[in-house]
Amino acid sequence: MKEIKIETKLRLFEGLGELPIDAFNLMQSAINARTKAYAPYSNFSVGAAILLDNGAVVTGSNQENASYPSGLCAERTAIYAAGAQYPDAKMLKMAICAGSKTNITQTPIPPCGACRQAISEYEIKQSTPIEIYFMGETGQVAQSLSIKNLLPFMFDKSVL
Template sequence: MENITITSTFTVYPSVADLPADVKGLMEQAVAVRKNAYAPYSKFHVGAAILLSNGEVALGSNQENAAYPSGLCAERVAIFHAGAIYPDAQIIRMAITAASSQREVNAPIPPCGACRQSIAEYELKQDIPIEIWFMGETGEVYRSESLKNLLPMVFGGKDL
């Protein structure tokens, strides 16, 4: 029997103010669209902004439904929008932010498992890493160089 170790590496920025200008602008768009979240049940509002290779930005916010799990997370709303409207564009980076109407979210909130799998589909399809930047409402911002860093044993079409 052999054990293997899998590690993930993140770059940590103290706050939004410390981000590179282009990433800061993308994160500001994610913060703005977060306000459009429909989250009457969880009270947890998430915004996502995706920069595409054609310069366009696809936005998404979480949209809940009383019939769980019929809603969609912000990341999947944004990525599916990008795939539907700009099918030939590659995804360069994604900015994600989360806030709660019940408490301060001051720790970075990464994509959930379902969102990681959806992002993986696009990263595998385009064969180019997707940078993922994520934060809470305040505090540190984490940068992952790719989805594979967040989901190292990714499941894709080749596994079928």
């Protein structure tokens, strides 16, 4: 038997004011995108923004549906839009802001598993990491320098 040890390294900022200016501006775009979420079932709104190497910022918000599996998370809305609109651009950074309409979220809320897998697909495709910043409505902001910190055992085309 062999034991495997997995370590994850994240940076934690005490609030938006501690972020580098480019990350602050990107998070502001995610916060704005969150206001466009359609979340009548979960009452949980999420906004995401992606900075591309060409300077463009692509945003997305979660879009729910009465047939729950038909909805889409903000992260995947943004990442698929970026991939469709700018297929040759690299994704440098992603910012995510999430919050509930029923209680205040003050801790960083990371992408769900399906979104982590979608982010990993693009990180692998472009052969460079995507920096990810995530937060609740207020409070601390977490930073991961790569999706590998959030999804250490990535499923990719090499196993197909």
